Amino acid sequence: MDEIQLLKENFIKIFNEDFEHVYFSPGRVNLIGEHTDYNGGHVFPCALSIGTYALVTERNDRKVCAYSMNFKDLGIIEFSLDNMVNDKKDDWANYPKGVMKIFEDNGYKMKNGFNVLFFGNIPNGSGLSSSASLEVLTGTIINDLFGFNVDMIDIVKMSQEAENNFIGVNCGIMDQFAVGMGKYNNAILLDCNTLKYEYSEIDLKGYKILIGNTNKKRGLADSKYNERRSQCETALHEIQKIKNINALGELTEEEFEEVKDVITDPVNRKRAKHAVYENQRTIKAVKALKRDNLELFGKLMVDSHNSLRDDYEVTGIELDTLVELILKNDGVIGSRMTGAGFGGCTVSIVKDESVDEIIKNVTPAYKEKIGYEPSFYVVTISDGARKLQ
């Protein structure tokens, strides 16, 4: 709550009035199931205790005045509800604007604008989905302010639509889903083919989720992401010539081994292999967790990282170094890259008492090899986007 007190002071300073409402939307981390979402497979993300806050006061006119504590240099960004187009100069504010536009396109008309101050305590562009957090937060705000009564699942879908069609990032549904539908101390097994999902309680008695940020900017991530998507699509089309499937996620490992030779390009074959095996690994990992077999869960996390490194080739020296260094320590159950890759974050499950030692050992060793330090966050699993006051 200290956070809100600090934000309140800023809100008053910036908008010359007090705030009326406070909202919070988490970031998310994917525990296992990477690059499976757009291949019609399973993912296993959870919402985090860190995320994005918003303080809001309604206005009497048609303006939205938005300020972000994370982009102070840009000051207040102002736009009209009557002209919601993606405008480069509005920078980050295109994310909330996009969600508002998609709501309007779906018939949810906002009767007036508002002042809003955002603050995120998740890093931007590091694979913890600050963008989805901001989008679902915006959907939650306008749903509440204007009494639209939209179910969270539809806020999730409209947020994804905003990211796909207004921002122009070709992301799957996982990020917005985890941020919106998250549940305290639960991860979500989501079938991205059918959108069927189930919560799985994570009882980390004696363990912590440790996020390590490589602090490597993602750079080429977007073009490589699109390349991986199209490599998997090509492989799928070749398999479809001999087997009736809609997505790689429908195949078991055995079925994949039977048909894999039809994929002509060996690189595409490796990509498809990852998609199939990672999906099956995710299902196995959730079963292991249900049986309280955290050791097996951790082993599958490491297998996931190795597959992302060798077959999918989306890790890079920074992520590989961080995972390797973490795994050298006592008390580490599992560790892997999380998010799209090429930089961004790792996720590890580690024993409570080992956290400090791991950070102490890994930080200088990483710096020596990579040239700069990583950052660490100990996180807990929280509920999805919601109104706080």
Ligand code: ADP
């Ligand atoms: P990720 O979702 O992995 O954090 P993205 O590149 O998809 O990375 O999204 C990051 C972008 O989202 C930021 O550059 C910014 O435009 C927007 N954003 C996220 N959080 C905030 C925030 N608290 N305030 C303003 N903009 C934000």
Ligand code: MG
């Ligand atoms: Mg994002």
